[in-house]
Amino acid sequence: MPVTFTLNGKPQTVDVSPQMPLLWVLRDSLGMTGTKFGCGMALCGCCTVHINGQPIRSCVTPISTVAGKSVTTIEGLSSDNSHPVQRAWIEVDVPQCGYCQSGQIMTAVGLLKKTAHPTDADIDEAMHGNICRCGTYQAIRHAVHLAAQYQAAANRNATVAQNVAEGDAA
Amino acid sequence: MKSNSITVVSRRDFVGGVFSAGALVLGGILLPLKGTAAATADATWQPNVYLGLEPDGRVIIIAHRSEMGTGIRTSLPMIVAEELGADWTRVKIEQAIGDAKYGSQDTDGSESIRDFYDPMREAGATARMMLESAAASKWGVPVSECRARNHEVLHAKSDRKLGFGELVPLASKQPVPKKEQLKFKSPAEYRYVGKNVPITDLDDILAGHAVFGMDARVPGMVYASIEHPPVFGGKLKTYDDAEARKVRGVSKTLTIPPFKPPYAFQPLGGVAVIADNTWAAMQGRRKLKIDWDLGPNASLDSVAYKKTLQETARKACKVARNDGDVDAVFKTAAKVHEAEYYVPHLAHASMEPPVAVAEFKNGKVELWASTQNPQAVQETVAKAMGLKPTDVTCHVTLLGGGFGRKSKPDYCAEAAILSKQMGKPVKVVWSREDDIRFDFYHAVAAMYIKAATDEKGRPTAWLQRSVFPPIGSQDDVAAKYGTFELDMGWNDVPYDIPNFRAECGPADTKIRIGWMRSVANIPHAFAVQSFTDELAAAAGRDRVEYLLDVLGKPRKIDLRPPAERKGPDPYMLDIARMRRVIEIAAEQSGWAKKKPGNGRALGIAVHRSFLTYVATVVEVEVDKGKLRIPRVDMVLDTGKVINPDRVRAQLEGASVFGASIALMGEITAANGRVQQSNFNTYPVARLNEAPVETHVHIVPSSAPPAGVGEPGVPPMSPAICNAIFAATGKRIRELPIKKQLG
Ligand code: FES
Ligand code: FES
Numbered sequence: 001m002p003v004t005f006t007l008n009g010k011p012q013t014v015d016v017s018p019q020m021p022l023l024w025v026l027r028d029s030l031g032m033t034g035t036k037f038g039c040g041m042a043l044c045g046c047c048t049v050h051i052n053g054q055p056i057r058s059c060v061t062p063i064s065t066v067a068g069k070s071v072t073t074i075e076g077l078s079s080d081n082s083h084p085v086q087r088a089w090i091e092v093d094v095p096q097c098g099y100c101q102s103g104q105i106m107t108a109v110g111l112l113k114k115t116a117h118p119t120d121a122d123i124d125e126a127m128h129g130n131i132c133r134c135g136t137y138q139a140i141r142h143a144v145h146l147a148a149q150y151q152a153a154a155n156r157n158a159t160v161a162q163n164v165a166e167g168d169a170a
Numbered sequence: 171m172k173s174n175s176i177t178v179v180s181r182r183d184f185v186g187g188v189f190s191a192g193a194l195v196l197g198g199i200l201l202p203l204k205g206t207a208a209a210t211a212d213a214t215w216q217p218n219v220y221l222g223l224e225p226d227g228r229v230i231i232i233a234h235r236s237e238m239g240t241g242i243r244t245s246l247p248m249i250v251a252e253e254l255g256a257d258w259t260r261v262k263i264e265q266a267i268g269d270a271k272y273g274s275q276d277t278d279g280s281e282s283i284r285d286f287y288d289p290m291r292e293a294g295a296t297a298r299m300m301l302e303s304a305a306a307s308k309w310g311v312p313v314s315e316c317r318a319r320n321h322e323v324l325h326a327k328s329d330r331k332l333g334f335g336e337l338v339p340l341a342s343k344q345p346v347p348k349k350e351q352l353k354f355k356s357p358a359e360y361r362y363v364g365k366n367v368p369i370t371d372l373d374d375i376l377a378g379h380a381v382f383g384m385d386a387r388v389p390g391m392v393y394a395s396i397e398h399p400p401v402f403g404g405k406l407k408t409y410d411d412a413e414a415r416k417v418r419g420v421s422k423t424l425t426i427p428p429f430k431p432p433y434a435f436q437p438l439g440g441v442a443v444i445a446d447n448t449w450a451a452m453q454g455r456r457k458l459k460i461d462w463d464l465g466p467n468a469s470l471d472s473v474a475y476k477k478t479l480q481e482t483a484r485k486a487c488k489v490a491r492n493d494g495d496v497d498a499v500f501k502t503a504a505k506v507h508e509a510e511y512y513v514p515h516l517a518h519a520s521m522e523p524p525v526a527v528a529e530f531k532n533g534k535v536e537l538w539a540s541t542q543n544p545q546a547v548q549e550t551v552a553k554a555m556g557l558k559p560t561d562v563t564c565h566v567t568l569l570g571g572g573f574g575r576k577s578k579p580d581y582c583a584e585a586a587i588l589s590k591q592m593g594k595p596v597k598v599v600w601s602r603e604d605d606i607r608f609d610f611y612h613a614v615a616a617m618y619i620k621a622a623t624d625e626k627g628r629p630t631a632w633l634q635r636s637v638f639p640p641i642g643s644q645d646d647v648a649a650k651y652g653t654f655e656l657d658m659g660w661n662d663v664p665y666d667i668p669n670f671r672a673e674c675g676p677a678d679t680k681i682r683i684g685w686m687r688s689v690a691n692i693p694h695a696f697a698v699q700s701f702t703d704e705l706a707a708a709a710g711r712d713r714v715e716y717l718l719d720v721l722g723k724p725r726k727i728d729l730r731p732p733a734e735r736k737g738p739d740p741y742m743l744d745i746a747r748m749r750r751v752i753e754i755a756a757e758q759s760g761w762a763k764k765k766p767g768n769g770r771a772l773g774i775a776v777h778r779s780f781l782t783y784v785a786t787v788v789e790v791e792v793d794k795g796k797l798r799i800p801r802v803d804m805v806l807d808t809g810k811v812i813n814p815d816r817v818r819a820q821l822e823g824a825s826v827f828g829a830s831i832a833l834m835g836e837i838t839a840a841n842g843r844v845q846q847s848n849f850n851t852y853p854v855a856r857l858n859e860a861p862v863e864t865h866v867h868i869v870p871s872s873a874p875p876a877g878v879g880e881p882g883v884p885p886m887s888p889a890i891c892n893a894i895f896a897a898t899g900k901r902i903r904e905l906p907i908k909k910q911l912g
Contacts, residue, residue: 017418032378033382034377034378035378041602044521075378086376093372128858128859132857133573134571136819136823139822141857
């Protein structure tokens with residue numbers, strides 16, 4: 001049975017085994033290799049993507065459960081690394097080997113959606129499921145705080161732009 | 171976005187060369203192949219291997235070492251670009267395939283900068299001088315008046331300039347300056363070296379476009395997942411794949427023959443399931459019914475093994491270093507202190523498990539691999555397939571971590587063997603379980619130390635024994651004693667003690683072992699730095715003051731064997747530098763002000779490895795058996811630094827890696843089988859367990875560059891355990907700490 005879902009804003013249909021995890025559908029069937037394999041058991045966070053805006057572990061998510069839902073991967077975050085989290089990651093030069101970083105970023109994006117200004121404790125709570133064997137945790141913590149500022153600034157600008165637009169309309 | 175991504179390209183693109191016909195490709199750059207096999211064999215002193223200039227102004231720099239997170243793909247090209255006077259934004263970095271002409275590509279031993287700093291400077295300076303003389307001849311002015319800067323050559327007097335690209339045709343006809351004629355920039359003129367330069371792959375990584383070994387794809391490729399014999403040295407008897415072949419996507423099963431001892435880099439053998447995607451191959455594997463001959467190691471047991479090693483360490487062993495007469499002092503000593511230490515087997519567990527794509531075609535093999543050593547891939551694959559190394563082309567992808575594991579290309583040979591059988595490109599993907607159960611583990615070590623002390627508690631005699639299986643046993647089954655491992659924090663303990671003896675005990679190993687980030691420095695620094703702390707504690711003395719006292723006065727120690735002491739050694743062990751890192755660490759951590767209390771205390775350790783001096787102060791907080799590490803201060807003196815931001819990153823990473831070793835890392839075997847398999851049974855430090863803050867202090871230095879990737883690791887576990895002792899009075903002598911805090 002083919003499964004249809006939305007992938008980074010576009011409709012996508014695949015015909016694979018219904019149990020096949022979303023991770024391998026993305027990587028092997030669709031060639032979207034930004035999402036990584038690290039453990040296959042929801043232990044490391046490398047495979048984190050968003051389903052309907054929520055971070056999930058794609059290595060344990062059968063494709064059948066994704067039908068009709070909206071999936072966002074690292075490739076869909078922005079076309080030019082302009083997402084506040086990506087910008088913060090650039091500013092801090094977070095990655096070492098980089099392998100875990102798409103998972104880290106997708107988890108951080110999820111955190112900042114829920115909690116606009118996370119505390120260190122919030123970051124511990126949200127991010128401890130993502131292992132980085134290179135040990136970039138300190139840089140990640142720093143970058144999440146920075147991303148929160150970027151996001152707040154972007155929201156402010158968006159509000160201003162909207163007010164201006166509404167002002168123009170009126 | 172700048173893009174220097176590693177792409178999977180066809181053989182033609184590489185063999186045809188990355189440079190166009192009109193490019194300036196240098197002649198005459200000699201590259202010192204220090205101690206590598208390639209240097210002696212045919213002495214291929216290939217010119218022009220690292221740098222080319224295109225007539226369109228592009229500067230192409232070849233990265234010949236593997237990028238596994240150290241930033242080397244950025245830092246070495248920075249050196250070339252600096253000396254060339256290039257504009258970094260117009261530099262394109264190309265990853266080299268495995269080829270002896272580049273010198274050693276074995277990216278380990280923290281030696282990329284150390285060994286290639288000079289060749290990279292020479293490549294850049296040579297091309298710069300040729301560009302300058304091209305401009306001078308064009309303008310008819312003295313070359314001394316022409317200067318290359320920012321991708322142009324300038325003649326200030328007449329206010330003229332020419333871009334590098336325009337000069338390429340003429341520059342390539344200039345005589346190549348000899349090495350002694352090369353003029354280098356003064357550090358004051360540096361635009362890149364010594365500055366923080368973002369890694370060249372940053373944009374691709376953050377966009378999800380970077381190509382790791384896991385991401386390599388070639389047309390027509392199939393996927394393989396391999397069931398290895400559950401016990402090292404086991405063999406396949408029979409198997410039934412009827413159920414496996416029913417899994418959707420599975421096409422076939424194949425076998426890989428068992429290895430012949432010694433292990434070397436050979437595949438372990440087993441049954442491979444081939445499928446049209448990774449997951450199907452892994453699912454098919456679960457359905458295999460295999461009857462194994464478990465072989466000679468089926469009773470291997472870590473508890474018994476540990477006992478054997480510890481008993482060996484309690485008796486006299488082979489003497490590796492002997493100063494004065496420790497026995498005479500022990501006989502009459504008023505005070506003697508002794509202790510035993512133990513560090514277990516450890517797994518590398520890089521986030522990306524071993525992975526490689528291979529295509530066997532017309533008697534040749536082409537690979538795309540996550541490897542630290544493409545030349546070893548050529549040799550290992552050639553040997554497994556009965557080919558010549560030059561019949562094997564190895565493209566190097568980005569590595570999702572390596573830590574020493576990916577210097578050993580058994581998984582690449584697996585892919586090549588399967589591709590030949592399939593007649594198609596095959597991608598071998600190891601699962602996390604494969605990675606942890608079939609690693610080349612960091613070797614265990616059991617250590618014993620005994621010291622006699624004077625009335626101030628200062629050692630007058632010191633005896634230490636280390637018993638561990640040597641990595642040499644992987645190539646020679648008869649090897650029982652460590653060799654190079656003894657130069658890793660054992661024979662080179664730089665204490666000022668008149669009577670000092672270091673011994674090494676025999677050990678064999680049934681499971682595969684190998685080098686892991688800082689290798690034998692891990693157990694040796696743990697034992698020596700813990701024991702020093704014990705002596706200081708017994709004497710009731712301040713640890714920093716005691717450590718400086720035991721190191722003694724500033725002096726230089728030549729560690730080369732007497733026969734090799736010809737000419738100056740720029741890397742002599744310098745006690746002044748060692749003392750300085752300790753003093754700075756004490757200052758930066760607030761050592762004098764922070765007194766232990768409320769389960770909170772500081773601990774210190776110092777260690778020199780890979781020619782770099784590191785002192786580490788760790789602050790711990792122990793509350794009801796729970797350990798937190800709020801702060802780490804690491805001070806390193808590594809000589810010249812190319813990219814300080816990446817040096818800091820390596821040390822921050824070493825802080826976390828070292829904390830994993832101290833807190834939780836342990837591989838054990840029972841009934842011949844490794845008992846850990848994934849991050850639930852082999853935990854590594856997570857964000858909420860790792861040191862919260864690691865402050866890195868780089869000692870400014872103009873000494874020749876040393877190593878950075880590894881030296882941060884060894885002092886971590888003793889500094890943590892010394893801090894725990896200061897906080898709680900509990901002395902940890904065996905790693906991991908795990909539940910020892912009660
Ligand atoms: S691969 Fe999914 S959590 Fe590790
Ligand atoms: S950057 Fe290498 S695993 Fe995180």
